[in-house]
Amino acid sequence: MSQNSVEQILENQEKEFCSLQEQFKSIIAQLENKNTENEGILQALEAQNIKLKHRIAVLIESIEEEKAKRIEKTKCDVNDAVNISSLISPRTILTVAFVKAVAFVYPNIPSSVVTLVPTTNSKFGDYQCNAAMPIYQQLKSSDSKITLQSVAQNILKEFDGGEVVEKVEIANAGFINIWLNKNFLCSKINILVNQGCIPPPIKKRLKIVVDFSSPNVAKEMHVGHLRSTIIGDSICRILEYLGHDVLRLNHIGDWGTQFGMLIAHLQDMYPNYLTESPSVDNLQRFYKESKIRFDTDEEFKKRAYDCVVKLQSFNQDYLQAWKLICVASRKGVNVVERGESFYQKKMITLIQELNDKGFLEDDEGRKILWGSESKEDIPFTIVKSDGGFTYDTSDLAAFKHRIEEEKADWIIYVTDEGQGTHFQIMQNCARRIGFYDPTKVRVDFVGFGVVLGLKRSQEKLKEKNRQSVLTEKELDEAAESIAYGCIKYADLSHNRNHVYLFSFDKMLEDKGNTAVYLLYAYTRIKSISRSIQLNEDAIIRASKEKVVELNHEKEWKLAKVLLQFYDIIERITKDLYMHRLCEYLYEVATTFSEFYDNCYCIKRDAEGQIQEVHMDRIILCEATAVVIKKCFDILGIKALSRM
Known part of the structure; x- marks a missing residue:
């Protein structure tokens, strides 16, 4: 049954309920005013009264059943028929909890009113739920006593954040601020290191046909085919990562x-x-x-x-x-x-x-x-x-x-x-x-949109004297990774609806939101563990014995950004805008830089000898590398440990 059908049933039954109440009041008034001498009329009215009471009871029960069905349907829709406890994204888990609460307290309000956004100021918590305002706007005309605060309080009475939430508070404007539980966040970071970016569970494995590239036989391929191929490939990669059955179709022109x-x-x-x-x-x-x-x-x-x-x-x-x-x-x-x-x-x-x-x-x-x-x-x-x-x-x-x-x-x-x-x-x-x-x-x-203005990568590496620290094979691999990566990333990092200027100079910059900067960021992260001779297996073993602590504010900020990976993936599956993943990847890299500049992972003396190793921070570095590499995989960019 659709949501509109349920709401119509509830509305009709509530109207009938109100009508029956009015009839009931009328009967009582008649009973009080009638002369008791007319026993026949009195008995008839009392019999009708009993029937009306029974009908009202049946209607109340029916209304409650419909409300329960509505709540259960909302739960199924939001949970998407998957095990919520298996999810890593705090935002998704919190959204589910708030939708359930709103569905229980305000069953006639659509679940779309529930929105959660990360806060920009830590004094307001980690996430903010803004459901109270749209609910208040919808109900204030029919309930003069309702306030933003009362709406938020009603939601919180039914809200169950489980292990995800440390505390919640209601702000003056009715916003609900949520602080994440530290143990929850730490455990999810360890899962990233141990299991990688495991795809979120899906309700159903879909058969998806992606029609892209599509050149004409015998005609030259132009930059439009390049854009279609790059964008189409990345869309296929993200859908394949989620576990769908993807058919990549090159619908070429060979018959016209x-x-x-x-x-x-x-x-x-x-x-x-x-x-x-x-x-x-x-x-x-x-x-x-x-x-x-x-x-x-x-x-x-x-x-x-x-x-x-x-x-x-x-x-x-x-x-x-x-x-x-x-x-x-x-x-x-x-x-x-x-x-x-x-x-x-x-x-x-x-x-x-x-x-x-x-x-x-x-x-x-x-x-x-x-x-x-x-x-x-x-x-x-x-x-x-x-x-x-x-x-x-x-x-x-x-x-x-x-x-x-x-x-x-x-x-x-x-x-x-x-x-x-x-x-x-x-x-x-x-x-x-x-x-x-x-x-x-x-x-x-x-x-x-169109692209305007159409052996530089190896020259760029040699400008940085990388040939002195890389083998010939490593130099060739780095040059190839940069060459393909910078073209793909330059395309995907732009909103696909817009035109953009094809510029090798811009693509090969090692500052800003470019593939070169991100590839260097990845190799920098991998060099941290390499400098103390720790490989990935050793870090994974360490993560099973030691949980990340996240005591510093920059550690906490980085951990939250890493777990937003799943939110970005979910959003892309709705609108297929791949530049969102590029923007997120850049945010991960810059947030890591903040963390690395403020939280030393390895402490050395004046002679360069290791004095102290913060293993929990090394684990956080590896979690960052895991997320960056998965983003690269989806974008079709080859990540290198040395460059």
């Missing part, structure tokens, strides 16, 4: 107009291509030649369009030409793909279905499909006037295949912002046809 151009050009350049395999060594040059002819020669353009139609009709000679061109293309690009050609027969089936159901309309020789009965949007062109198919046709057929045959629970398209309208119309058409239900299949369009 460019192939008509190429086949027509092939026929002219290699008339014996069916019996003698042509040598198309430079496919890019071959494509450019055909494109010039297509743009300047009307007769050639007409032939090219005719070639497309014959190819899409599975003419064997044209299929042979298509295969030769695809082979030449794949010599330079090694991809796992599912091209438009894969959907050719599915397009034919789809068109037949649309015709049979009366969805297609004739429009100056072409067949179009509207996304709505009102025809207010732009129609899809399903069949061109020459009988050929379009991107609209293949994308709609692919969408249908992913829902009906791949059984996808979630489909993600990663492409430039300019395609947003196209994919929205596609969803509208699919809903109208009847194979797509947005309540059953989640679809996200992950659009991105």
Whole structure:
């Protein structure tokens, strides 16, 4: 039962309850005023009174049952059918506890009013719950006696923070400030070191199709394909980390107009291509030649369009030409793909279905499909006037295949912002046809802006004289890590909706929110334990014997930031903005620097000899390295211990 249905039932039953109360009062008044001589009327009224009392009791019980169902449903929704005790994120655990409390005290208030934010000032605790204000705003018109303080107090009466909470206080504005329990935080840091960044439990393992990269065969890949590949790969990585079944799809263009151009050009350049395999060594040059002819020669353009139609009709000679061109293309690009050609027969089936159901309309020789009965949007062109198919046709057929045959629970398209309208119309058409239900299949369009301004990494390392401390192999690995890492990170660290300037100089800076700075931060952390000859296994063994203490305020601050990793992951799964992970990664690195500058891990004498080792701080350093490395893994960046 939906939340709205439950609320409607409660509202109707409460109205009936009020009506019955009024009838009950009326009967009592009649009883008091009636002359006792009329025993028959009195007995009838008393019998009716008994029935009304019984009905009221039944209604009260029913209302309480509905409230209980509402509370239980809220618990299930928030818990997401997982074991809350297994979670590491304090924020998630606290949110669950507050939602349960609000659901019990104010069952008609939606759980979305519960928001928890980390505090910026330690005197206000570690987290702040801001649920009281929206609840007060909703109830003040019907309850003149209600106050912010009373709302907050009512919530706290039912709040159970368990082992997570040290204390809670209500601020003047009704905010609820929460101080975390030290033992809880320390134990979770030890779990990070012992078990790594174990993925949070999920309610259901989803089948997710991620459509990204999607270049065209025979055409040069441009920076848009690079952005799509980088963003799509990182989205796949985060979903795979969570344990979902992810299908990475490279929906390449291998069936469109460019192939008509190429086949027509092939026929002219290699008339014996069916019996003698042509040598198309430079496919890019071959494509450019055909494109010039297509743009300047009307007769050639007409032939090219005719070639497309014959190819899409599975003419064997044209299929042979298509295969030769695809082979030449794949010599330079090694991809796992599912091209438009894969959907050719599915397009034919789809068109037949649309015709049979009366969805297609004739429009100056072409067949179009509207996304709505009102025809207010732009129609899809399903069949061109020459009988050929379009991107609209293949994308709609692919969408249908992913829902009906791949059984996808979630489909993600990663492409430039300019395609947003196209994919929205596609969803509208699919809903109208009847194979797509947005309540059953989640679809996200992950659009991105353009990039402006498009062997530097090894030079950067040599500028820092790293060749004197690294082996040749280590220097090559570091150069490769920086080269790939800086390009990926520069892209992902920007809000994908915005344009950004592609600048190697900016990417290779070792200060600020860059991959180079973060890679150096990671190697710096790893060098701390290496300087006292402790490897990861030794630190893990130590963490099983010694719990982190977190006595210093900078230790406490770092520990809280590390455990926010899971909050960031959860947020990204909702909006698919990967720059949030980059911002978090930078926050971890800068918070670690604060900690390292104020809390010495290894104390040495004037001669450099070790005098004291703070093992609990070494463990905290390792926990930081674990989180940073997991962020790198999700972003597709290779972390190095030495650089």
